[in-house]
Every structure is written in structure tokens, then in C-alpha cells.
Amino acid sequence: QQQVKQSPQSLIVQKGGISIINCAYENTAFDYFPWYQQFPGKGPALLIAIRPDVSEKKEGRFTISFNKSAKQFSLHIMDSQPGDSATYFCSASNSNYQLIWGAGTKLIIKP
Amino acid sequence: DSGVTQTPKHLITATGQRVTLRCSPRSGDLSVYWYQQSLDQGLQFLIQYYNGEERAKGNILERFSAQQFPDLHSELNLSSLELGDSALYFCASSVEGAYGNTIYFGEGSWLTVV
Numbered sequence: 001q002q003q004v005k006q007s008p009q010s011l012i013v014q015k016g017g018i019s020i021i022n023c024a025y026e027n028t029a030f031d032y033f034p035w036y037q038q039f040p041g042k043g044p045a046l047l048i049a050i051r052p053d054v055s056e057k058k059e060g061r062f063t064i065s066f067n068k069s070a071k072q073f074s075l076h077i078m079d080s081q082p083g084d085s086a087t088y089f090c091s092a093s094n095s096n097y098q099l100i101w102g103a104g105t106k107l108i109i110k111p
Numbered sequence: 112d113s114g115v116t117q118t119p120k121h122l123i124t125a126t127g128q129r130v131t132l133r134c135s136p137r138s139g140d141l142s143v144y145w146y147q148q149s150l151d152q153g154l155q156f157l158i159q160y161y162n163g164e165e166r167a168k169g170n171i172l173e174r175f176s177a178q179q180f181p182d183l184h185s186e187l188n189l190s191s192l193e194l195g196d197s198a199l200y201f202c203a204s205s206v207e208g209a210y211g212n213t214i215y216f217g218e219g220s221w222l223t224v225v
Binding site for chain 1: 113115152153154156159167169201203208209210211213214215216217218219
């Protein structure tokens, strides 16, 4: 019940396309869902986060869509650029839990 | 630059040895986390300290231990090292707990056990 399942494991998208990474959770007590971005040789860094009181949050080309009833949330990267090539981690928590991490998605944007 | 400093950046050691990884959190951050990331693997949470006290434990082996000092820096001790301990070890920090707060990661310490 503590898992966050992330898919796909890897993703190749053409430049200018839309990258979509999906995550699903089981614990309905989770109410904080951040996404982290990790470039090779670097530590992860917070990209964007959402709470379940909204169904969507957008920051620039990055959008989180949240479906509370399905217990799913996803990251959409619009107009994907080669500089977006990185590993993306979804995660979830609430005040009683540590951050539970998805397994990560390696995204490659082809020029 | 996240403000989290880890040393050493790279370390090569033999099986059976012991190493210490050091972490200085961002100024003002009370929580320190340690994570392990093996090649092409996800992030494995090891342990969290908050203001000097252990707050949460993850998948940390008994051969590993950590502590957070009064000046809030932290050390991760890895002993009786095995080949499988070769990984990237991240330290991270946040103002308080992980819930609702940004976790800032250092650049990691690459450990190679030969």
C-alpha cells in the first residue's frame, strides 16, 4: 500500500513532441505529490508538485494531471526539448509518511 | 547548486573495508536524508535525521549507520563493504520533514567497491 508505481521505465520522444509519464498510488492518505528531475551525474531536483485539491498544475511546459478517484497522476512535458532528457521520479507522501518514490523514467528527447 | 555539500565525490575501496561519507546540509535545513542509487536504479531511502535525532529508517543495512551532529552535518558510515554496495550515495536536506517541503539533493558520493 506504500508503493508508487511509475511507468514507463524509459521513453523516447521526438523533439517538439509531448512526453507523458504516469504514476499510480494505493494509499489514499497521500496528499502531496512532487516530481523530481535528475540529470546524469547530478542529484534529483524538485520540478513541480501538486496536492489533490486541484486536478492540474502547470508550470511552463510542465503539467501535472491528477485523478484522485483513479489514484493516478501524470507528468506531461509539452514541446519536449533535448534539454529535457533526464530521469524523472514521481513521489507521494502525507504528514505521517516518508516520501515514497516511483522507480523513475529515463526520458530521451531525440533532436 | 543545491547548497548541499557531499564529500568525497568519488571513492574506490576494497571489499571488507569501511568508509565514511560526509554531508553538509543547506543552511537552515534541519532534516538530512541519505539515499542510495545503484546504476540505472531508483532512489532507495536509507535514513532521515531531524535536528540530530533519527526520524525515519528505510532500507538501511545493519552494516550501515549514520548520525547527525550538533552543527547539523551528517555522516554515513558503511562497513564490511561488499561489491554490491557500489552505488551513488546522495545526501539531501529540507527545512523540516519531506511532507510539503522541497528536498534538496547534493551531487552524490560515488562509491566503488573492488
